[in-house]
Amino acid sequence: MVRSINIEEITKNIREMCIEANHYLSSDMDAAMKQAEQTEKAPLGKQILGQLQENLKIAAEDMIPICQDTGMAVIFLEIGQDVHLEGGLLEDAVNEGVRQGYTKGFLRKSVVNDPLIRENTKDNTPAIIHTKITAGDKVKIKVAPKGFGSENMSRVFMLKPAEGIEGVKNAVLTAVKDAGPNACPPMVVGVGIGGTFEKCALMAKEALTREVGTHSDVPYVKELEEELLKKINGLGIGPGGLGGTTTALAVNINTYATHIAGLPVGVNICCHVNRHVVREL
Amino acid sequence: MDKHITAPITKEVSKSLHAGDYVYITGTIYTARDAAHKRMYDIMGEGKTLPIDIKNQVIYYMGPSPAREGRPIGSAGPTTASRMDKYAPQLLDLGLGAMIGKGKRSPEVIDAIIRNDSVYFAAVGGAGALLSKCITGSEVVAYDDLGTEAIRRLTVENFPVIVVIDSDGNNLYETAIKEYCTEE
Numbered sequence: 319m320v321r322s323i324n325i326e327e328i329t330k331n332i333r334e335m336c337i338e339a340n341h342y343l344s345s346d347m348d349a350a351m352k353q354a355e356q357t358e359k360a361p362l363g364k365q366i367l368g369q370l371q372e373n374l375k376i377a378a379e380d381m382i383p384i385c386q387d388t389g390m391a392v393i394f395l396e397i398g399q400d401v402h403l404e405g406g407l408l409e410d411a412v413n414e415g416v417r418q419g420y421t422k423g424f425l426r427k428s429v430v431n432d433p434l435i436r437e438n439t440k441d442n443t444p445a446i447i448h449t450k451i452t453a454g455d456k457v458k459i460k461v462a463p464k465g466f467g468s469e470n471m472s473r474v475f476m477l478k479p480a481e482g483i484e485g486v487k488n489a490v491l492t493a494v495k496d497a498g499p500n501a502c503p504p505m506v507v508g509v510g511i512g513g514t515f516e517k518c519a520l521m522a523k524e525a526l527t528r529e530v531g532t533h534s535d536v537p538y539v540k541e542l543e544e545e546l547l548k549k550i551n552g553l554g555i556g557p558g559g560l561g562g563t564t565t566a567l568a569v570n571i572n573t574y575a576t577h578i579a580g581l582p583v584g585v586n587i588c589c590h591v592n593r594h595v596v597r598e599l
Numbered sequence: 600m601d602k603h604i605t606a607p608i609t610k611e612v613s614k615s616l617h618a619g620d621y622v623y624i625t626g627t628i629y630t631a632r633d634a635a636h637k638r639m640y641d642i643m644g645e646g647k648t649l650p651i652d653i654k655n656q657v658i659y660y661m662g663p664s665p666a667r668e669g670r671p672i673g674s675a676g677p678t679t680a681s682r683m684d685k686y687a688p689q690l691l692d693l694g695l696g697a698m699i700g701k702g703k704r705s706p707e708v709i710d711a712i713i714r715n716d717s718v719y720f721a722a723v724g725g726a727g728a729l730l731s732k733c734i735t736g737s738e739v740v741a742y743d744d745l746g747t748e749a750i751r752r753l754t755v756e757n758f759p760v761i762v763v764i765d766s767d768g769n770n771l772y773e774t775a776i777k778e779y780c781t782e783e
Contacts, residue, residue, distance in 0.1 A: 360779055362761075366723055369759075373729035377674075382728040386664045386674035386747075424673055426664040426747050436634070438746050467679045467701070467724060499772050500679050500702035502724035554780030558723050559702070560761060561775025591725045 321455040322402045323599060325411035328457070331597055332415025335461035336391060337423035339593040340383045343374060346529040347506075347592050350567040354504055354557075363562025367504075370557075370590060381424075385591045388425040389463030391416045391445040394524065398454035409447060417441040428466070448520065457599040462527050468505060468589040471497035474519055477581040486511060486583050487546060493585040494550050494566070499559020502589035506530060507550065507569045510584040512576035518584035525570035526586055527594040534571055543569045567592075606755070607655040608696040613718040616762045618769035622720065623757040628657040628699070632678055634748040635741070636686040643689060650741035651750060654694035661699075662747035663737070664727070672737040672753070674727030677701040680719070684708050691715045699760055703772060713768045720760035721771075733758040 343351065351374070355367040377384040393412055397403075405411075420427055420442035429443065430436040452458075473496075475489040490509055497505070508528075510521025533540040546569040556562020567590070576582060600619075604612050606626035616622065629651060631639070639649055660680050664673030680687075680700030687698065688711035697717055701724040704712075712719055722730060736754030743749050763771045 360775075362775070363779075369723055369726055369729055373723075373726040376732065377728040380728065381667065382670075382731055383664045383674040384728060385725045386662065386676050386727040387678070388664055388674075424665045424667050426662065426673070428662075428747070438748075440746065465725075470679065498703060498776075499721070499724075500681065502701065552781040554776040554778065554782075556775070556779055558721065558761075559772055559776075560721070560763075561771075561777075561779050563779055589725050 319455070320400055320402045322404050323457060324405040325403050325408060326405055327599055328408065328411040328459070329415040329418065331459055331599065332393065332412055332461060333418040333422070335459065335595040335597060336416060336419025336425065336463065339461055339463050339595045340388045340423065340425055341377050341381055343384065343591070344594055346531055347567070348374070350530045351590060354564045354567060358557065358562055358564045360556055360562035362560050363557040363564060366557040366560065367564065383425060385465060385589070386426055387428060387465040387467065388420070389465045389593065390429055391442060392462045392464050392523065393445050393447050394460035394462070394527070395447065395449045396452045396458040397449060398456045399451050400455035401457055412445055412447055413443045416443050416445045458596065459599070460527055460594060460596045462594045465589055465591060468497065468501035468587045471501045472522070472586045474515065475583040475585070476515065477583055479579070479581050481581060483542065485581065486542070487549070489583045490546055490569070490585055491549060491553070493587065495553060497587050498555055501587045502591070503555055503559055504557055504564045504567050504590050506588045506592040507546070507566050508586040508588065509569065509571040511571060511573045511582070513574040513582060514577070515582055517574055518582035519586065521572040521574060522584035522586035525572045526588045526592060528570045530568040530592070536573065539571050539573055543571050603757070606657045608657055609655060610716045613697055614716045614766050616718050616765055618762050618765045618771040618774065620762040622760050622762060624657065624760060625756050625758070628659050628753050628755055629740070630659050630661045630751040630753060632660050632662050632748050633682055634745045635750050636683050638742060640686045640689065653690060655696040657697045657699060658690070658695060659699040659753065666737070672731050672734050675731040675734055676727030677722040677724055680704060687711065691717050704764060709764055709768055709770070712764055713766060716766040718762060718766060719764040721763045722760050730758070
């Protein structure tokens with residue numbers, strides 16, 4: 319049975335999700351931020367984490383975006399192959415949702431039409447859209463507006479297979495050290511290991527949308543996530559980069575098959591405003 | 600140490616601040632980020648005058664989200680300062696009093712801060728809603744066509760910042776991290 323979904327549904331949901339993501343942290347991030355304020359050892363770090371709690375409260379109560387950088391809208395779509403989308407083009411529907419969300423929701427328009435000519439498109443479109451065809455008759459939408467303070471500190475490393483797991487650890491720690499205060503710590507670190515040049519970057523991005531506090535199903539990857547989080551929090555960078563024991567809230571790693579000659583590692587860093595909203599239609 | 604200062608800022612005041620001081624700013628400051636800096640830089644290159652007299656002024660690296668009705672401004676936290684590093688030394692040499700942003704600065708900017716008895720403050724990144732509450736007025740004074748990147752004159756009350764680089768070149772980003780670093 320083929321299920322029909324009108325693309326207006328997609329537009330409406332994306333509009334709402336853009337606004338929601340920019341005013342309320344998801345429950346996993348919210349819990350991690352509260353926990354960090356309790357455990358942070360540096361007095362200034364603790365004070366900053368307290369301010370960030372207050373910031374979240376004001377954002378929700380007064381409908382002021384958590385951060386003025388309301389991001390470039392990154393949208394993951396998982397479309398069941400038994401779904402028939404009707405009423406127009408999917409890409410147009412997604413961009414219309416972003417347009418409506420950013421203009422009606424008083425969100426900042428941060429997108430320029432061309433990387434070198436740089437004219438603002440004034441409605442935050444186009445979005446970055448990643449589409450996957452899956453089984454079933456549902457559409458899963460993930461909206462993850464991405465700020466660029468932390469995006470700019472993200473890296474891809476094309477390691478040699480001989481560098482192995484130590485090489486991966488060094489790559490992640492190098493990216494985090496270089497990011498330091500620029501990426502608005504406490505950060506979430508998304509890592510993609512394997513695949514190709516673009517696959518590892520995409521895995522790293524998607525890893526950022528995994529619930530903070532959950533781990534990879536692969537035992538050695540879970541261990542690596544825990545070890546790297548501990549090492550990152552031992553760097554001393556701390557909240558706001560002003561020293562402390564909370565530099566990252568989570569390290570989320572995704573892996574994929576790769577080529578005999580390669581070991582690609584993507585490190586996508588996100589600030590403490592790690593926004594992700596998920597809905598299923 | 601907590602300090603209260605007014606903006607614009609005199610050399611006497613900026614010289615009295617030390618890395619690590621927690622400072623509340625009241626008065627008038629200006630916003631400018633990437634695109635506005637590029638225009639000011641190009642204008643200076645042509646020998647023309649800047650759209651604002653920057654002597655003793657404080658520039659806040661910030662591009663706000665739109666204001667809802669009845670409010671002066673939307674979310675208003677700092678952006679990464681290093682993108683303005685190319686432009687900052689020349690502005691400091693022209694008398695710019697202080698900068699507010701977040702993140703590291705280049706050796707050239709640090710030298711210019713020392714040379715001009717200036718100061719670099721950090722505001723808490725990602726606290727745009729909270730910081731907007733300390734802004735009571737906002738008016739576009741130049742480059743309106745740049746939208747969020749226009750130059751705005753802001754009226755601020757007890758706007759909270761931390762001294763990161765002082766006029767002696769002390770850098771809190773380097774010293775504070777060492778205290779909590781457990782790496783050998």
